[in-house]
Amino acid sequence: MTKHMVVDAAPRPTAAARVLAVLGAFGPQHRRLSLSEIARRAGLTLPTAHRLVRELVKWRGLERDENGLYSVGLRLLELAALSPRWLQLREAAFPYIDDLHETTRGNVQLGVRDGLEVIYVEALRAREQNAVNSRVGGRWPMHATGTGLVLLAHAEADLQAKVLQPPLRRYTPLTVTDPVEVRRHLAHIRQTGVAVARGQITPHDLVVAVPVLDPAGEVTAALSVVVETERARPRELAKLLTEASRSVSARLARTPISLPVPRRAPG
Numbered sequence: 128m129t130k131h132m133v134v135d136a137a138p139r140p141t142a143a144a145r146v147l148a149v150l151g152a153f154g155p156q157h158r159r160l161s162l163s164e165i166a167r168r169a170g171l172t173l174p175t176a177h178r179l180v181r182e183l184v185k186w187r188g189l190e191r192d193e194n195g196l197y198s199v200g201l202r203l204l205e206l207a208a209l210s211p212r213w214l215q216l217r218e219a220a221f222p223y224i225d226d227l228h229e230t231t232r233g234n235v236q237l238g239v240r241d242g243l244e245v246i247y248v249e250a251l252r253a254r255e256q257n258a259v260n261s262r263v264g265g266r267w268p269m270h271a272t273g274t275g276l277v278l279l280a281h282a283e284a285d286l287q288a289k290v291l292q293p294p295l296r297r298y299t300p301l302t303v304t305d306p307v308e309v310r311r312h313l314a315h316i317r318q319t320g321v322a323v324a325r326g327q328i329t330p331h332d333l334v335v336a337v338p339v340l341d342p343a344g345e346v347t348a349a350l351s352v353v354v355e356t357e358r359a360r361p362r363e364l365a366k367l368l369t370e371a372s373r374s375v376s377a378r379l380a381r382t383p384i385s386l387p388v389p390r391r392a393p394g
Contacts (some may be wrong), residue, residue, distance in 0.1 A: 145171060149179050150188070150199075155265070159196040215354045216348055219378040220339070223371035224350070230367060233354035234261040237339070238274030239347065240282070241266070243290050245275035248348075261353065269307050270295050271302050271327045272350035273336030280316040281338060281346040287313070301326030321365045322349075325356055335358040335369045340376040344387055350375065 140148070150184065152160060152168035160168070166176035180197060183189040187202035220237050227235045228251040237249040244266050252261040269275030269290050276363040279290055291306040303309055316322045337353035351374050352364050 138216070145169070145175065146179055146183070148180055149176065149183065150203075153199055154370050155262075159168065159198050161194070161196055162223070165197060211294075215379065215382055216339075219382070220249060220348075220371075220375045223374050224249055227350075227352055227367060227371055228253065231354060231364060233352045233364075236261055236274060236351045236353070238272070238278070238349050240269070240275075240278045241271065243286075245269050245278055245349070247274075267328070267335065268296055270304075271298055271324075273322045273327075273334035273351040276309075276312060276316060276322040276324060277336045277338050277349035277351075278346065279330045280313040280322070281296045299330040300327045301330060319368050320369070322351075323361050323365070331356055333361065335359075335361055335364040335368055337365070339372050339374045340379070342380045342382065 148169035149165055157168065162180060163173065165171075165180060166173045169176060171179070180189060184191055184197070184200070187200045189197050191197050191345060193255045194322075202309045214302055216239070216309045217239060224235045224237060227233075232253050234252045235250065236247050238245040238247050240246075245268075247263055248260070250261045250263050250265070267275060269279045279287060282290075287310075291309055293304075293306060295306065295309070296302075296305040297304050303312065312322075320337060323333070324336075325333045327334070331354050333356040334351050334353045336349050338346040339348040339350055341347035350368055352368060354364070
């Protein structure tokens with residue numbers, strides 16, 4: 128008697144998964160997409176993509192311009208603004224971010240950890256050429272950004288091991304990609320309370336970053352300033368950032384709603 132191996136068919140994606148795939152088709156380098164591009168990037172048939180896109184446009188989750196291209200709609204911005212973690216951090220930090228922006232004439236960013244990456248929940252930029260690096264919602268690896276290094280320095284050991292699993296992405300010749308060297312940098316950040324990184328993402332810039340504490344005294348975010356290396360004064364920037372961070376942490380300590388814990392990294 129011959130035994131036949133039964134192979135289970137791949138499970139069909141749920142309706143929710145297909146909608147999320149449509150939204151996930153958009154990104155920093157794909158802000159406006161045609162219907163066929165959405166279908167291809169979402170892994171959907173054209174009729175399915177058309178139906179879901181039509182529903183999302185009606186719901187205002189997507190918008191269609193005069194050229195027939197789609198982009199993320201204002202309804203999603205409205206929902207994102209309801210995030211307690213984002214809203215509390217932004218409200219507590221924005222006056223000090225604005226002051227830092229005016230004083231330093233640099234790009235100022237507030238970042239939080241999301242899985243194995245850092246995401247900017249607030250940003251003010253001083254130079255158009257660094258717009259991508261400093262946009263709200265920008266997502267970057269932790270080993271190559273000042274905010275990411277601060278958050279990684281105060282993260283648990285298993286998360287550090289996952290983030291520092293080689294190969295680490297190199298953005299410039301100065302990007303530190305040796306996990307041993309990154310760990311030495313993390314130890315220095317824990318000792319001094321300040322991260323200083325030169326040319327990690329963009330070759331001619333220097334970033335200084337410090338931690339922001341939640342009401343329990345744990346590191347919940349990182350605040351950074353990016354300026355051109357040739358005019359940078361790291362000690363002065365560190366002092367300004369530390370003062371701002373203390374003020375933001377003090378405001379968070381007075382908030383009646385606790386901040387959520389960052390979601391755990393996969394694996």
